[in-house]
Amino acid sequence: MSVGVSLDQQWARIRGRLKDEVGEIAYRSWLQPLSVASMTGGEVCIVVPTRFMRDWVLTHYADRIRALWNGENPEVHSIDVIVASTSAPAALVADNDDRDDPAPGRPAERFESRASFASPPAERRPAPGGDTAPAASYTSASYGGGASDESPNAVPAILEDRSDLSAALDPRFTFENFVVGKPNELAHAAARRVADATAVTFNPLFLYGGVGLGKTHLMHALAWQIRKNDPNRKVLYLSAEKFMYQFIRALRFKDTMAFKQQFRSVDVLMIDDVQFISGKDSTQEEFFHTFNALVDQNRQVIISADKSPSDLEGMEERLRSRLGWGLVADIHPTTYELRLGILQAKADALQATIPLKVLEFLAHKITSNVRELEGALNRIVAHAELVGRSISLETTQEVLHDLLRANDRRVTIDEIQKRVAEHYNIRVADMHSARRARAVARPRQIAMYLAKQLTARSLPEIGRKFGGRDHTTVMHAVKKVDELRATDPSFAEDVELLRRMLES
Secondary structure (H helix, E strand, C coil): CCCCCCHHHHHHHHHHHHHHHHCHHHHHHHHCCCEEEEEECCEEEEEECCHHHHHHHHHHCHHHHHHHHHHHCCCCCEEEEEEECCCCCHHHHHHHHHCCCCCCCCCHHHEEEEEECCCCCCCEEECCCCCEEECHHHHCCCCCCCCCCCCCCCCCCCCCCHHHCCCCCCCCCCCCCCCCCHHHHHHHHHHHHHHHCCCCCCCCEEEEECCCCCHHHHHHHHHHHHHHHCCCCCEEEEEHHHHHHHHHHHHHHCCHHHHHHHHHCCCEEEEECHHHHCCCHHHHHHHHHHHHHHHHCCCEEEEEECCCHHHCCCCCHHHHHHHCCCEEEEECCCCHHHHHHHHHHHHHHHCCCCCHHHHHHHHHHCCCCHHHHHHHHHHHHHHHHHHCCCCCHHHHHHHCHHHHHHHHCCCCHHHHHHHHHHHCCCCHHHHCCCCCCHHHHHHHHHHHHHHHHHCCCCHHHHHHHCCCCCHHHHHHHHHHHHHHHHHCHHHHHHHHHHHHHHHC
16 A cells, blocks of 8 residues: 555545445445544444444455455455444434435444444345345344334434425436437337326336437436426336335335335336346235236326336236237337438537538447447547537547447447348358358358458458358459459449448
């Protein structure tokens, strides 16, 4: 450890590493509330607000925290976790649970219930409904670390303000700012119908599509429009992660009745990314009953996910069936025309003058998702404003060189083989077989040619992906396809079509 590096600074770096490793949701739920109290004789004292959290940290994160701290400071040989005692003011515990940057260094007399990170993980047993949690979460009298059920202030002191449960809506995500094209026209039309309807039409409305295609934009637009049409309607919009987190808190606090009342008294319930509760049995059970209760009361339910209800793995069959009851609308990957329209709309919003050839270049090159497309546009506009250079195709390629390189690498040989096999109505297995019939050999040569053109793989690597063929076979295929393209316009058109399909 370098001279002058405090315990707080070490802990800050360790927390940063943990956040990167476990993700934002897990970090905020289980690791953010931790704080460091002291180090004595090579033993670091970590403070947690509850026994439940202590058991969870011991079970899931103990080994990694110990390893990270030893790497940060070799003098640390052991770590203790200490739970805040009931003698600490309730407000202190609640504040630590929700604070963005928990401050270390609490007085030792405020803590109780030590547990070493080197000790065996807490005994685990199924929570009601099947989710697994540390046993302490159901034997502890309250989340406050030892208070009895009769303690009137134990739960209210820690529960978050339920009046602010709904997630904040992004003012940019409205129907007016949503660019409609063939891939998303059904989802957009369904969302508009539900938002403007005076009576429940489709229940539930289920929107699904890949990452960055506009699901969240439509969800926010729905919420804005419903509130605009009728400010008195209670609209609750949140992610599936937060729904699960609230349910877990309700179990800890023995406050499930308040939880049920909160979610079943709304006019419109909107859950984003419902695939997150796949495999979470007790959360699914509660969501199932909440869903049924709202539908029975003719309240609107709107769901989004990355897959259709029938394809959600780890979801109970009865829940998948309920989710598919109403209207299921998918958002397909963007087309070139839609990407160009989105870029033009974004450029207008930024009040930036961008040459059409730059927008066309971006629409052609960045095909993965809309977020990445908009991010690229923001980068080149910011670069022009900060550096004072006009936007051109050359500066765009310079500023986005890393992003463009990443997108160029995204076409894989497996994708090429699958697309070519579908186009010529043969099996993908024929790409690896020894069959030499022209109906199989010619598509195989085209796939080799496209692999050479669209990927960075070497000729020997391409040959291995085609049944272990020699690199000279790939060279012959490339030469043959080039000759046929030059003499057969229909063949050349086929190859060009496949290339565009793979790049888009």
